[in-house]
Amino acid sequence: MGKKIVMSGMRPTGSCHIGHWEGALKNWVELQEKYQCYYSIVDWHALTTEYQDSKYIKPNIRELLLDWLSVGVNPEKSVVYLQSSIKEITELFLIFSMITPLGWLERVPTFKEQKIQLKDRDLNTFGFLGYPLLQTIDIIIVRGNIVPVGEDQVFHLELAREIVRKFNNFYGNYFDEPMGFLTPIPKLPGIDGRKMSKSYNNAIYISDTTETIEKKIKPMITDTRRKRRNDPGVPEDCPVFALHKSFSSKHEMKEISDACRKAAIGCIDCKKILIKNINDFLEPFRERRKRYEKLNVMDILEKGNEKARETAKRTLEEVRELVKI
Ligand code: SF4
Structure with a gap:
C-alpha cells in the first residue's frame, strides 16, 4: 500500500502571516514527512470572492509560493501546484455538478455568513455557491484521503464526504471518502489586539524583516491596567502575552506572567x-x-503542476469510463 494522500490549499490573496504558520503551515511541514502531500495555490477559489478586482491574484501566487517554501514546504517531498493549471479540475467539477443537490450547497454555513460579511460584493453567483464542490474536486482529483481542517471547515469536509458517497452510489466505489485531520486554530491576536488578519492591517508576516517586527510590536497595546510602570497587570488580558504563548518558552512565559x-x-x-x-x-x-529567491520559483511550481496534472488526468479518465461519457 502506498502512502496516504494529504490535500490542502490556500488562496493567493496576500502574504502568509504568523497565524497562517500556527494554523496551517506548521502542520503541512510535519505532514510531508509521513504522507504524500498535495499543496495547491487555489486561485480559482480566490476568484469566487475577488472576481470584481482580480488583478491582485496573479502577483500573489509567487509571494505565496515563496512563503510556503521559506517555512519548509519541500517541493522534493510534496507536490506544490497551481489550481488553475490543472484544467482537469474544471471537467470533474462539471461532472460532479450534475449530481450535487443545490440544497446541500445552500445550507453550507459560510455561504450565508460570507454573503453578510462581504457586503461590498455581489456573491449571488453560481461560482460562489459552488465553491465547496470545487473544494471537494480539489481533494478527490488527486485521490486525497486526508484533509487538514480547522473547526470552521468541518462542515465542508462532511459535505465532500456526502458528495463522494453519492458518486460512489451511482457509479461504483471509486473515491475514498476524505478524512479530516483536525488542527486546532490558535487565536493569534494582531498588533491592535483584534484577530490577526490581512484585512485589519494588523498582521505580522512570515516575510517581515527584523526592523518591521520591532516597529510593529513596540507600539502594541497591552493590558490597559498597566498605565504606569508600577501598575500590576493581568497577562491573560494582554495581546503581547498571547503572542508570547506561541513564540516564547514555558519558562519565559512563567517568568513574564x-x-x-x-x-x-x-x-x-x-x-x-x-x-x-x-x-x-x-x-x-x-x-x-x-x-x-535566487531561483526561478515559478519553475518549481511548473514541475509540481506537471505531477498534479498527471494524477488528475488519470482520475478523470477513470471517472469518464465510470460515468460512460
Ligand atoms: S504581559 Fe507584558 S506587555 Fe503585557 S501587560 Fe504584562 S508586562 Fe505588559
Whole structure:
C-alpha cells in the first residue's frame, strides 16, 4: 500500500502571516514527512470572492509560493501546484455538478455568513455557491484521503464526504471518502489586539524583516491596567502575552506572567523579549527564502503542476469510463 494522500490549499490573496504558520503551515511541514502531500495555490477559489478586482491574484501566487517554501514546504517531498493549471479540475467539477443537490450547497454555513460579511460584493453567483464542490474536486482529483481542517471547515469536509458517497452510489466505489485531520486554530491576536488578519492591517508576516517586527510590536497595546510602570497587570488580558504563548518558552512565559502581575517587568522589556523570540523564530525562514529567491520559483511550481496534472488526468479518465461519457 502506498502512502496516504494529504490535500490542502490556500488562496493567493496576500502574504502568509504568523497565524497562517500556527494554523496551517506548521502542520503541512510535519505532514510531508509521513504522507504524500498535495499543496495547491487555489486561485480559482480566490476568484469566487475577488472576481470584481482580480488583478491582485496573479502577483500573489509567487509571494505565496515563496512563503510556503521559506517555512519548509519541500517541493522534493510534496507536490506544490497551481489550481488553475490543472484544467482537469474544471471537467470533474462539471461532472460532479450534475449530481450535487443545490440544497446541500445552500445550507453550507459560510455561504450565508460570507454573503453578510462581504457586503461590498455581489456573491449571488453560481461560482460562489459552488465553491465547496470545487473544494471537494480539489481533494478527490488527486485521490486525497486526508484533509487538514480547522473547526470552521468541518462542515465542508462532511459535505465532500456526502458528495463522494453519492458518486460512489451511482457509479461504483471509486473515491475514498476524505478524512479530516483536525488542527486546532490558535487565536493569534494582531498588533491592535483584534484577530490577526490581512484585512485589519494588523498582521505580522512570515516575510517581515527584523526592523518591521520591532516597529510593529513596540507600539502594541497591552493590558490597559498597566498605565504606569508600577501598575500590576493581568497577562491573560494582554495581546503581547498571547503572542508570547506561541513564540516564547514555558519558562519565559512563567517568568513574564509572574513579573507582570507584580509589576516587576515593564511592558517595553516584555515586548523586547517577544521581538527577539519572533525574530529568532523567523530567521531560518528568512535564510531559506533568500536561497529560493535566487531561483526561478515559478519553475518549481511548473514541475509540481506537471505531477498534479498527471494524477488528475488519470482520475478523470477513470471517472469518464465510470460515468460512460
Ligand atoms: S508586562 Fe507584558 S504581559 Fe504584562 S501587560 Fe505588559 S506587555 Fe503585557
